[in-house]
Amino acid sequence: MTTTTHEHLSALAHTIQQAQHIAVLSGAGMSTESGIPDFRSANGLFTRDRSFADVVNIDYFYADPAGFWAAFKEIFKLKLAGNYEPNGGHRFLAELEQGGKRVSVLTQNIDGLHHKAGSSEVLELHGTLVKATCLQCGTPHDLDYLQQHDVPQCRQCDEILKPDVVLYGEAVPLVEPAFELAVQADLMLVLGSSLEVGPVNLIPREARRAGVTCALINLEPTHLDYVFELLVHDRIGATCDKLRALGALD
Structure with missing residues (x-):
């Protein structure tokens, strides 16, 4: 596993601070930190x-x-x-929005926790259980x-x-709007996704191709790590706490 240094975190905190529009792709790792199994x-x-x-x-x-x-x-x-609750990662995204940034959440999760945390622009790419x-x-x-x-x-x-x-055999109806939001953003931030499931896993590559800065926070490396300029291999909640302390919300 790649060691995440203070310099990595500082660079990511600065990038988040400077971005006005952040597109966030969240996967199962986001929900497991709330106790929800994959x-x-x-x-x-x-x-x-x-x-x-x-x-x-x-x-x-x-x-x-x-x-x-x-x-x-x-x-x-x-x-x-x-009775699951949003975790520190969900709350961090909501705080970014409350601070005046546009945060477009493109989630693969179906648990509704981004809404529950207070994020207002959430595209539930695989639908919702609720x-x-x-x-x-x-x-x-x-x-x-x-x-x-x-x-x-x-x-x-x-x-x-x-x-x-969205069941197997059905189209992913929101995938095109998700691609559009990603390529229009200042920052593409992937949280807790192994990037194994298509076509959603193509979103960061398209964002990078469009010149958008791309960052990944995931516990384990992925086969698409090469797409990202900024990489953090650690837990999302703990990383967001460190980013907050480094001024990402300022």
Whole structure:
């Protein structure tokens, strides 16, 4: 693992301080610091009978809605039941916005914690667990409603609900706006992503190609570390505390 020096952190703090528009790509490492497991490592039905991609799949939802919802709730039960709170990384981004910067959060996470922390511009690229919108009539349903029913149906038209999560086999509807925000920013900041999942992992490369300064804070190195001028291999919350102390919020 690369050793992060005081000079690395100081350079990143200065870059953040100078940027007026920061595009942030956040991944699973952002949520694990709030105690939320990476959902791809979840145990349960899909590890025995079907692959994760087979279960969390739009074709499976249409073919067997009851089976889909049973598996979906088992896979995500900790997220659905847990009372998780934003961590220091989420709060740091909200503080940057409160300080007058534009912070465009492009998140791969589906837990809603960026909203909960107070960030106002959040593109949930893979959707959200906290609600389901009826595909037939557009009626929204909150998490409490989804938890109360084994196979949730729309309260207006009785259509079986699909969670507002982007399933395998579905397009990522917000990916183009995410690319646009990234290439328009002063700084592209990646937090807690291994950059393994496409097409989202291409966003930093496009930003760099457009001349945007790119920085990465991630516990482990990634195969795309070469894209970033500024690299910090450490925990996000601890790093944000150090950046705050170095004047990044000033």
